[in-house]
Amino acid sequence: MTTTGALGGRWRATITPWGGIEPWRDEPALQWHIAADDRWHSPEREPAVRQTREHGAPVTETRVRIPNGDAVQRIFSVPDHGGLTVIEIENESPLPIAVAFTHGRLLSARPGSTLIEGIELPADSVVFPVGHHSVLTVALAHDGRGAGVLPANLPTAAGVARGWIAMSDRASRLLLPDESTVDRVVAERCELALAGPTHPDDDAVSFLLGVGQLVRMGEKPEAWLPDVAAATERVARGATNDWVTPHAFIAADIVFRAAADRRASRDLDAIRRRVGAVSVPLPSEAPTDPARFLCWIESQVTTPSAAGADLLPAGFPPSWLGANFEVYGVPTGGAGTVSFAVRWHGDRPAVLWEQTGEVATLSSSVLAPDWSSAETKGETLWPAPRGVGGTLPLMDDGGSFS
Numbered sequence: 001m002t003t004t005g006a007l008g009g010r011w012r013a014t015i016t017p018w019g020g021i022e023p024w025r026d027e028p029a030l031q032w033h034i035a036a037d038d039r040w041h042s043p044e045r046e047p048a049v050r051q052t053r054e055h056g057a058p059v060t061e062t063r064v065r066i067p068n069g070d071a072v073q074r075i076f077s078v079p080d081h082g083g084l085t086v087i088e089i090e091n092e093s094p095l096p097i098a099v100a101f102t103h104g105r106l107l108s109a110r111p112g113s114t115l116i117e118g119i120e121l122p123a124d125s126v127v128f129p130v131g132h133h134s135v136l137t138v139a140l141a142h143d144g145r146g147a148g149v150l151p152a153n154l155p156t157a158a159g160v161a162r163g164w165i166a167m168s169d170r171a172s173r174l175l176l177p178d179e180s181t182v183d184r185v186v187a188e189r190c191e192l193a194l195a196g197p198t199h200p201d202d203d204a205v206s207f208l209l210g211v212g213q214l215v216r217m218g219e220k221p222e223a224w225l226p227d228v229a230a231a232t233e234r235v236a237r238g239a240t241n242d243w244v245t246p247h248a249f250i251a252a253d254i255v256f257r258a259a260a261d262r263r264a265s266r267d268l269d270a271i272r273r274r275v276g277a278v279s280v281p282l283p284s285e286a287p288t289d290p291a292r293f294l295c296w297i298e299s300q301v302t303t304p305s306a307a308g309a310d311l312l313p314a315g316f317p318p319s320w321l322g323a324n325f326e327v328y329g330v331p332t333g334g335a336g337t338v339s340f341a342v343r344w345h346g347d348r349p350a351v352l353w354e355q356t357g358e359v360a361t362l363s364s365s366v367l368a369p370d371w372s373s374a375e376t377k378g379e380t381l382w383p384a385p386r387g388v389g390g391t392l393p394l395m396d397d398g399g400s401f402s
Contacts, residue, residue, distance in 0.1 A: 003194040006079040011142035018043035019062035019073045035098040036066035040119040056186025057164035069093030076160045083142030091130045100127040107139040107150040171216035177323035188290040204231040205248045209291035212251025221259040236271045243280040247295045253334025302330040308361030315366045332360035347384035
């Protein structure tokens with residue numbers, strides 16, 4: 001399931017795996033059906049339905065197989081004209097099709113027809129023709145205005161996706177060998193931005209981690225301060241020897257510093273001294289909670305500690321061996337971040353780093369236990385990872401981090 005909506009507005013909806021739109025408030029769901037050369041195709045009942053997100057952004061593409069091609073639906077939301085959810089239907093077959101929607105509260109270039117044959121649909125359904133290799137565009141208005149004329153010059157799906165990815169990258173940018181993980185990072189951050197963090201009464205740790213991500217993505221921290229302060233106290237009272245507790249405190253620190261709330265920062269320092277240091281290995285499996293997952297994946301590349309920041313504390317996942325990768329803007333604490341790149345020189349990883357904000361002492365307890373640096377920027381050559389010897393190709397693209 002994917003949440004859609006425009007930041008700054010309150011309207012939200014869920015996009016189902018077959019391309020239906022289910023608004024969160026009391027509005028009818030919108031389903032779509034395709035009249036192809038052979039029959040009506042209802043996506044929720046078709047076996048050959050494939051849905052993807054555009055690199056994790058809340059821009060969905062749903063493909064339904066029809067004779068000699070696909071009917072392709074794209075859904076994305078924009079803030080323009082009071083907020084719109086745009087629906088594009090592209091006919092990738094050589095024959096014309098018709099697309100029916102289960103209610104007529106749509107903005108369109110031309111009015112749809114209510115004369116629908118061969119399928120039973122709600123009384124206010126409408127149908128539009130879609131020529132071969134052409135695109136139909138309609139939209140739902142978030143203010144509930146109903147049917148009307150579709151505005152011209154709306155943003156494109158690709159442009160909307162780029163905007164969401166850029167927002168995610170403000171928190172940190174991870175260019176990892178596993179592209180599916182990178183896409184999930186974007187997806188979870190977009191879901192946080194649209195649906196909000198877990199309620200602090202339900203899970204104070206997840207709440208703090210989620211708000212920390214939102215503030216790092218650019219959301220103003222001031223409105224969150226009372227709940228963050230209360231959640232921090234709640235976490236401190238119930239603190240256990242859990243890998244995620246120190247990260248929840250770092251997230252709170254980021255929020256307090258972003259709001260320039262020095263008193264809250266001092267109170268947090270006292271709480272952290274009272275709770276004491278926690279040193280627990282990261283879990284091997286990815287958490288399902290979005291905020292915990294984001295914390296977990298960032299901790300795979302950099303884990304803050306009392307002594308500084310531990311790079312790649314669990315070592316290299318097998319799929320990363322021999323692959324160049326880069327990370328940008330991962331927190332080393334509440335006031336600093338590190339960016340670094342790994343470039344392979346035969347079996348040995350060269351690491352190029354740069355810190356911003358409060359400078360931490362960098363180390364790598366697993367991959368280079370004899371190395372550490374408190375320099376703002378630099379580069380070093382780590383030993384070959386354990387179990388690797390003469391098996392990796394030379395992957396030297398010049399060694400420039402920037």
